[in-house]
Amino acid sequence: MDQLRFRHAGEPLLLDSLTLRIRAGERVALVGPSGAGKSTLLALIAGLLPAAGGEIRVDGLPVDEVHARRLRARMAWIGQGSHVFAGTVQRNVALDRSGVRREEVRDALALAALDGVAQALPEGSLGERGIGLSGGELMRLALARAAVQPDARLLLVDEPTAHLDPRTAEAVIEGLLRLARDRTLIVATHDPALIARMDRTIALNARDATIGTATDTPTDTPTDPPTKTPIVTPMAPPHASIALGSAA
Numbered sequence: 001m002d003q004l005r006f007r008h009a010g011e012p013l014l015l016d017s018l019t020l021r022i023r024a025g026e027r028v029a030l031v032g033p034s035g036a037g038k039s040t041l042l043a044l045i046a047g048l049l050p051a052a053g054g055e056i057r058v059d060g061l062p063v064d065e066v067h068a069r070r071l072r073a074r075m076a077w078i079g080q081g082s083h084v085f086a087g088t089v090q091r092n093v094a095l096d097r098s099g100v101r102r103e104e105v106r107d108a109l110a111l112a113a114l115d116g117v118a119q120a121l122p123e124g125s126l127g128e129r130g131i132g133l134s135g136g137e138l139m140r141l142a143l144a145r146a147a148v149q150p151d152a153r154l155l156l157v158d159e160p161t162a163h164l165d166p167r168t169a170e171a172v173i174e175g176l177l178r179l180a181r182d183r184t185l186i187v188a189t190h191d192p193a194l195i196a197r198m199d200r201t202i203a204l205n206a207r208d209a210t211i212g213t214a215t216d217t218p219t220d221t222p223t224d225p226p227t228k229t230p231i232v233t234p235m236a237p238p239h240a241s242i243a244l245g246s247a248a
Ligand SMILES: Nc1ncnc2c1ncn2[C@@H]1O[C@H](COP(=O)(O)OP(=O)(O)OP(=O)(O)O)[C@@H](O)[C@H]1O
Pocket: 008, 009, 011, 014, 032, 033, 034, 035, 036, 037, 038, 039, 040, 041, 188
């Protein structure tokens, strides 16, 4: 992400000269006060909003009109706005992706700690608009959906633990970490428990970003050796990008 500038239509600049680099396999918490632009930045990375200046690259390719669609196929969006369709939990995980095998869905449900829910619900019992799923279960459904997308190497996650009780939040965090094992994770959050499990935090502070500090050492093997080099360099000249490469 290089010298990124963004404003919502008719609004003052929200992000100004934001330059940062996220490496393949990193788990990054995007933090900052409400309104700082965390969700906006996730949408920019996904190519859902146009930058006013500067550039975002994912895997070396600019997130622009030419590449955004192709790049989005390599991302998964995990947010609270997940839609539920009438049908079984299993079908809601696989969606209309052909070639998703039953076992993959079963594994995804287990990863997202949704297997119990799926078993408790009779066939086709999920209605429109999330009937039968709580907020936490909806978030876990989004996790399970991402788990059956092997091409989704970049996870863009917006407030996965907001409004969840601590136990459910912990289940979501565990699922997220398992999912992120061989993927790159960027998660917007205010949740200290989640921030503590990430490799690094990037603090957005409306129009600015400051160098975050790793708050915890991951329990599993880190994908990159620890480094003192600041990877988030606000206003720094080097070209920057998000790498999805081979983290596994
Ligand atoms: N579609 C939009 N049009 C105009 N302004 C918007 C739009 N979406 C967001 N904003 C504004 O942009 C700013 C950043 O919003 P954003 O949702 O990115 O913040 P956030 O850091 O995710 O906050 P929170 O922690 O509350 O989720 C806010 O001032 C918000 O009001």
